[in-house]
Amino acid sequence: MTGTVYKSTGSWYQVKAEDGKFYKCRIKGKFRIKGIKSTNPVAVGDRVVIKLEDNTEGEQNGVITGIKDRENYIIRKSVNLSKQTHIIASNIDQAFLLVTLNNPPTFTTFIDRFLVTAEAYAIKAILLFNKVDTYSPEELDEVKYMAAMYRQIGYECIGISAKSGKNIEKVKDLMKDKTSMISGHSGTGKSTLVNAIEPKLDLKTTQISEQHKQGQHTTTFAEMFDLDFGARIIDTPGIKGFGVVDIEKEELGNYFPEFFARKQDCKFYNCLHLEEPKCAVKEALEQGEIPWSRYKSYLQILKGEDDQHYRFENYE
Ligand code: GDP
Ligand code: ZN
Known part of the structure; x- marks a missing residue:
């Protein structure tokens, strides 16, 4: 029999x-999965044979005897311990990022890292600009500007209010029949959104935030x-989102779709879009076809600079 x-x-x-x-279910014997060295052989989202x-x-339990190939998976690295990889979840269809202008601020560098x-994980990303009910006309303009910028690159963007319910039906439509992750800084409205789409999960989100408040060390597992x-959602308590993990310098530009689209016009096939001559990305930047904020994020990630608004999000 198969299962998830x-x-x-x-x-x-x-x-x-x-x-x-x-x-x-439990695992019998050892699984070895090609190409991945992780502390856990089986992760949430895995399709398995039992x-x-x-x-x-007199109850029926199961034994996991096999794992089907993963479409994708997200990992976490333990920084303070042995730097081992832990697979958080697999087979994710899409990841939503909740963005708020202020309270708390979500900077473009954080959005771009997401x-x-x-x-890099081959997961579809959708930006949800939350709390639109709280913005002044000027702030709404800023949100619209940001959304237009990301739409131009090809990302779906929706202005929502988890509190008033604005555009929540749209979010539900996108979630239907899919497995989704919801990310975002603490305070951007993840719990409120989940409660708005499925009030019966209320208890759980409250419990999680209570545990955080008390500062207890609870080992957290995705569920x-x-x-x-x-629809299915993957909750990753303790991990409020995901950030950049192990991307080679030469690869990075491929994960900026608007850079990738121009790369073949750069003089050098391995152009890093820095000081190289005849760089199509730099030219597009000068022409205003690529936003400076995106290039700034690119440089920040390339140089391995930590974004303080990101560094706690990806690691335990
Ligand atoms: P989380 O940390 O991402 O789970 O954020 P919460 O869901 O706990 O929300 C943080 C705060 O923002 C709470 O006080 C919510 O009531 C508030 N909030 C969330 N979404 C909205 C919204 O769309 N509009 C307004 N006005 N407040 C919101
Ligand atoms: Zn270039």
């Missing part, structure tokens, strides 16, 4: 099987939830 992993505690996996039921067995209490990571309208 909804939850992992490290030793047990909650698997939703094709019969629609949840089974508590074999059911009757346990002593977008670069989504490109997938079925929403009533036919």
